[in-house]
Amino acid sequence: MHIRGKVMKYGDNIDTDVIIPARYLTSSDPLELAKHCMEDLDPTFTQRVTQETVLVAGKNFGCGSSREHAPLAIKGAGVQAVIATSFARIFYRNAINVGLPILECEEASQALEEGEEVEIDLNQGVIRSLTTGRLFQAQAFPPFLQEVIREGGLMNLVKKRVS
Amino acid sequence: MGMTITEKIIAHHAQKERVVPGELVQVRVDLALANDITAPLAIKELKKHGIHRVFDPHKIALIADHNTPCKDIPSAENVKLMREFAREHGIPYFFEGGQVGIEHVLVPELGLVVPGDLVIGADSHTCTYGALGAFATGMGSTDIAASWVLGETWLKVPESIRFVYEGERQPFVTGKDFILYTIGQIGVEGARYCAMEFTGGAITALSMDERFTMANMAIEAGAKNGIMEPDEKTLQYVKSTGTTRQPLLYASDRDASYREVMTIDVSKIEPQVALPHLPENVRPVDSLSRIEIDQVVIGSCTNGRMEDLRMAAQVLRGRKVYPRVRVLIFPGTPKTLLEAEREGLVRIFLEAGSVIAPPSCGPCLGGHLGVLAEGERCVSTTNRNFVGRMGHVKSEVYLANPYVAASSAVLGYIASPRKL
Numbered sequence: 001m002h003i004r005g006k007v008m009k010y011g012d013n014i015d016t017d018v019i020i021p022a023r024y025l026t027s028s029d030p031l032e033l034a035k036h037c038m039e040d041l042d043p044t045f046t047q048r049v050t051q052e053t054v055l056v057a058g059k060n061f062g063c064g065s066s067r068e069h070a071p072l073a074i075k076g077a078g079v080q081a082v083i084a085t086s087f088a089r090i091f092y093r094n095a096i097n098v099g100l101p102i103l104e105c106e107e108a109s110q111a112l113e114e115g116e117e118v119e120i121d122l123n124q125g126v127i128r129s130l131t132t133g134r135l136f137q138a139q140a141f142p143p144f145l146q147e148v149i150r151e152g153g154l155m156n157l158v159k160k161r162v163s
Numbered sequence: 164m165g166m167t168i169t170e171k172i173i174a175h176h177a178q179k180e181r182v183v184p185g186e187l188v189q190v191r192v193d194l195a196l197a198n199d200i201t202a203p204l205a206i207k208e209l210k211k212h213g214i215h216r217v218f219d220p221h222k223i224a225l226i227a228d229h230n231t232p233c234k235d236i237p238s239a240e241n242v243k244l245m246r247e248f249a250r251e252h253g254i255p256y257f258f259e260g261g262q263v264g265i266e267h268v269l270v271p272e273l274g275l276v277v278p279g280d281l282v283i284g285a286d287s288h289t290c291t292y293g294a295l296g297a298f299a300t301g302m303g304s305t306d307i308a309a310s311w312v313l314g315e316t317w318l319k320v321p322e323s324i325r326f327v328y329e330g331e332r333q334p335f336v337t338g339k340d341f342i343l344y345t346i347g348q349i350g351v352e353g354a355r356y357c358a359m360e361f362t363g364g365a366i367t368a369l370s371m372d373e374r375f376t377m378a379n380m381a382i383e384a385g386a387k388n389g390i391m392e393p394d395e396k397t398l399q400y401v402k403s404t405g406t407t408r409q410p411l412l413y414a415s416d417r418d419a420s421y422r423e424v425m426t427i428d429v430s431k432i433e434p435q436v437a438l439p440h441l442p443e444n445v446r447p448v449d450s451l452s453r454i455e456i457d458q459v460v461i462g463s464c465t466n467g468r469m470e471d472l473r474m475a476a477q478v479l480r481g482r483k484v485y486p487r488v489r490v491l492i493f494p495g496t497p498k499t500l501l502e503a504e505r506e507g508l509v510r511i512f513l514e515a516g517s518v519i520a521p522p523s524c525g526p527c528l529g530g531h532l533g534v535l536a537e538g539e540r541c542v543s544t545t546n547r548n549f550v551g552r553m554g555h556v557k558s559e560v561y562l563a564n565p566y567v568a569a570s571s572a573v574l575g576y577i578a579s580p581r582k583l
């Protein structure tokens with residue numbers, strides 16, 4: 001599966017409280033949550049994000065609260081994938097479970113700049129900058145998680161097991 | 164090669180002789196909990212996929228503690244959804260109203276977790292139960308929903324980091340200061356994906372309440388779990404809950420493997436304050452310039468237990484809250500509040516000019532019951548000081564122990580009780 005998009009870049013330790021502040025957590029509708037995505041960090045985010053955005057961030061992306069509303073808000077906003085140096089572990093699980101593509105790649109997260117055009121081969125974990133031509137290889141997912149991703153999220157797998 | 168306590172508990176629940184860090188395993192779950200923010204999402208996921216059964220209703224806990232007493236109509240709808248789900252599946256551990264407390268204070272208090280258990284929760288501070296010698300970790304709603312159906316979950320076995328605390332602590336230094344100091348040393352991702360194993364003579368000397376505080380904040384260093392080997396104090400605590408469940412006592416082998424071993428001399432630790440906007444921005448309280456404050460919050464899953472209230476009351480007894488400052492006290496559970504009333508602490512708090520709030524997560528996550536306005540500063544015994552965490556994006560949260568929170572309330576600026 002291939003994704004194309006334009007980079008929006010953020011720093012280290014982007015926590016789930018800024019991704020989606022708790023005051024909006026009475027809803028779990030991705031489109032509703034998306035209206036407030038990142039607003040405490042970058043009030044321009046919701047105006048600039050498009051259906052072709054790739055988020056690029058530093059280390060420990062998604063730290064803090066376990067709220068699954070965070071990857072839902074990002075996905076609802078139209079973001080195609082998140083590339084980071086590293087992900088906080090709960091966010092990592094949540095993103096896979098809700099079907100938000102994530103890629104762990106320090107090199108790409110450092111090299112890619114705001115506004116760069118990128119193409120991502122999700123199956124191979126290869127990130128290509130269409131602006132500079134540079135190629136990056138993200139960490140591969142363990143086989144079990146590849147299965148979850150292939151099934152389109154954890155609940156589909158659960159449903160298969162119980163039916 | 165031996166195993167750590169974390170590896171042993173995971174191996175037991177994976178029905179394996181041994182596990183090694185990095186291995187992916189399927190584990191049986193003893194309890195899977197969710198609150199009024201995360202449970203509705205889990206319940207909706209199940210409904211969406213047409214799944215109408217749970218593995219074992221006794222292994223589910225639903226705790227309406229975040230936006231309760233319900234702050235608005237959507238919050239009330241969320242709790243209603245939990246209530247109906249509990250009724251539909253015969254889930255006995257659904258808590259609201261006069262039964263509800265802050266989940267990570269309530270669950271151990273009721274004896275729903277015992278040493279050796281493997282617990283997952285749709286709340287990042289689920290790691291609190293590591294203080295009992297259990298493996299406990301936070302996940303998201305979908306993972307919890309899956310475990311409700313299957314009775315199990317997948318885990319990557321974490322590497323362990325061993326933190327050895329030795330020495331005698333100074334006055335007004337608590338478990339909160341040990342953990343803040345440690346996060347200051349290793350950073351907010353210093354233990355990412357790892358088990359933080361807390362050990363040493365200074366841990367043995369801590370009360371259970373302080374141990375809960377330490378394990379609670381393991382997530383603030385990015386850890387998967389925080390854990391302590393159970394001892395006499397642990398067993399005493401478990402016995403006091405009246406649980407009939409049998410604890411399984413694990414300890415790390417001497418030749419267990421660690422990513423790192425850190426020794427911390429607690430006699431050198433002063434009361435700590437984490438400045439905005441990360442829990443790793445810690446400073447000794449006495450090194451701070453005069454930081455004037457508007458609000459003080461004492462409570463939460465981090466510091467809402469009896470010991471915490473006693474610490475605050477020790478400082479507030481016979482004193483008055485500084486006129487400009489609002490003090491909000493959140494006892495962890497109804498039982499904590501009742502005990503505080505019996506010991507005369509409620510009177511001390513009220514006479515000092517504090518507000519006694521119901522057991523709720525309330526302002527910790529900027530939900531309700533004490534949200535901050537633009538430019539306001541709050542000293543809080545909670546666990547996170549992220550941008551906008553307790554309210555306005557331009558408000559500030561300073562994390563501290565209950566002594567420091569109470570003395571700051573009296574003085575109107577951040578200071579330890581030594582300044583009184």
